[in-house]
Amino acid sequence: MQKQAQTxxxxxxxxxxxxSPRAFGTAPVxxxxxxxxxxxxxxxxSCLNEQPWAFLVATRGQPEEFQKALSCLVxxxxxxxxxxxxxxxxLAHKVFNSSGKPNTYALHDLGLATASLMIExxxxxxxxxAMAGILPDRIREVFGVPEDFEPVTALAIxxxxxxxxxxxxxxVREKAPRERKSLDQIAFGGQFGKPFADKGL
Amino acid sequence: MQKQAQTxxxxxxxxxxxxSPRAFGTAPVxxxxxxxxxxxxxxxxSCLNEQPWAFLVATRGQPEEFQKALSCLVxxxxxxxxxxxxxxxxLAHKVFNSSGKPNTYALHDLGLATASLMIExxxxxxxxxAMAGILPDRIREVFGVPEDFEPVTALAIxxxxxxxxxxxxxxVREKAPRERKSLDQIAFGGQFGKPFADKGL
Numbered sequence: 001m002q003k004q005a006q007t008x009x010x011x012x013x014x015x016x017x018x019x020s021p022r023a024f025g026t027a028p029v030x031x032x033x034x035x036x037x038x039x040x041x042x043x044x045x046s047c048l049n050e051q052p053w054a055f056l057v058a059t060r061g062q063p064e065e066f067q068k069a070l071s072c073l074v075x076x077x078x079x080x081x082x083x084x085x086x087x088x089x090x091l092a093h094k095v096f097n098s099s100g101k102p103n104t105y106a107l108h109d110l111g112l113a114t115a116s117l118m119i120e121x122x123x124x125x126x127x128x129x130a131m132a133g134i135l136p137d138r139i140r141e142v143f144g145v146p147e148d149f150e151p152v153t154a155l156a157i158x159x160x161x162x163x164x165x166x167x168x169x170x171x172v173r174e175k176a177p178r179e180r181k182s183l184d185q186i187a188f189g190g191q192f193g194k195p196f197a198d199k200g201l
Numbered sequence: 202m203q204k205q206a207q208t209x210x211x212x213x214x215x216x217x218x219x220x221s222p223r224a225f226g227t228a229p230v231x232x233x234x235x236x237x238x239x240x241x242x243x244x245x246x247s248c249l250n251e252q253p254w255a256f257l258v259a260t261r262g263q264p265e266e267f268q269k270a271l272s273c274l275v276x277x278x279x280x281x282x283x284x285x286x287x288x289x290x291x292l293a294h295k296v297f298n299s300s301g302k303p304n305t306y307a308l309h310d311l312g313l314a315t316a317s318l319m320i321e322x323x324x325x326x327x328x329x330x331a332m333a334g335i336l337p338d339r340i341r342e343v344f345g346v347p348e349d350f351e352p353v354t355a356l357a358i359x360x361x362x363x364x365x366x367x368x369x370x371x372x373v374r375e376k377a378p379r380e381r382k383s384l385d386q387i388a389f390g391g392q393f394g395k396p397f398a399d400k401g402l
Contacts, residue, residue, distance in 0.1 A: 193345070
């Protein structure tokens with residue numbers, strides 16, 4: 001199913017096509033494609049090139065690992081993410097490697113890496129769905145995550161699936177139109193709150 | 202100048218080509234291209250679709266606004282960002298619209314939107330350079346940013362420029378190879394720190 005972004009001007013196709021489904025196809029994600037999405041994350045920019053990110057990856061091809069990863073999601077997410085081909089956790093390194101001082105850009109920069117990963121995935125015909133609904137303490141315990149890393153997100157990754165495979169309440173959400181604030185609500189010129197477009201965009 | 206990411210497998214070209222230069226060309230960024238990069242940010246995913254981001258945009262075509270924006274960067278960044286065509290500030294909305302409670306994903310989600318914007322820019326032949334070196338209090342004052350929004354980043358955006366236009370110390374940095382941790386240092390399987398590739402990637 002396509003749910004292309006509704007934009008006033010056309011944007012780059014993998015960015016326009018990306019959305020967060022809950023239905024996934026059963027075909028596995030190839031090792032090459034998985035490497036590509038991780039490479040895309042790896043080359044994201046970051047504050048002082050600190051690269052304050054790490055990823056825990058589990059594929060459905062290794063059922064025990066996959067179950068372990070699934071068990072680190074809140075129950076609602078387990079219900080649909082079990083059909084994805086890959087579960088991946090995004091972790092932020094909370095302190096600078098060099099100084100040990102807090103890195104206030106760690107979460108932001110994990111976001112930069114994660115969006116690169118998602119757009120790379122879309123360019124390969126994969127779908128990605130990022131979740132905040134995770135069990136951070138369980139992730140720490142199960143995967144031995146050190147104190148200075150923070151589990152932030154999970155991503156379900158797989159091939160596009162048939163929405164009709166979803167139970168009714170999820171099917172409704174899957175088919176609902178995507179919604180965003182207008183550009184005027186997020187892009188300002190001169191003063192906060194003053195639409196940038198008014199400047200002659 | 203090209204500084205393509207060194208990846209073990211080819212990745213989507215605007216992601217591979219993106220890097221953070223300090224040399225910019227003088228041609229302006231068109232209104233359509235500026236709209237495209239903002240649209241790309243607008244359609245990024247976010248926790249509960251909160252879209253906790255806002256952007257302050259200044260173009261060189263409006264010199265007074267542009268100077269105002271430049272003055273909100275640390276001095277070192279002013280030195281080179283003055284040659285960009287657009288200065289843009291990324292702000293995170295620190296609380297949920299609905300509940301007023303802290304949104305711990307605000308910085309992460311601003312990162313998602315910002316990477317979309319940067320990749321869109323690269324797809325249009327533009328270069329982007331994100332900076333943490335900003336003067337948040339000055340941004341608040343100059344642009345009237347409300348208390349619940351946090352100035353996080355600035356981006357210099359423009360056309361690729363000639364590195365030789367940069368002063369010596371910046372020229373050296375401009376030409377230096379890009380560096381990243383290896384995949385084995387950031388992508389783990391089964392346990393934190395255990396390279397995922399060992400699992401048969």
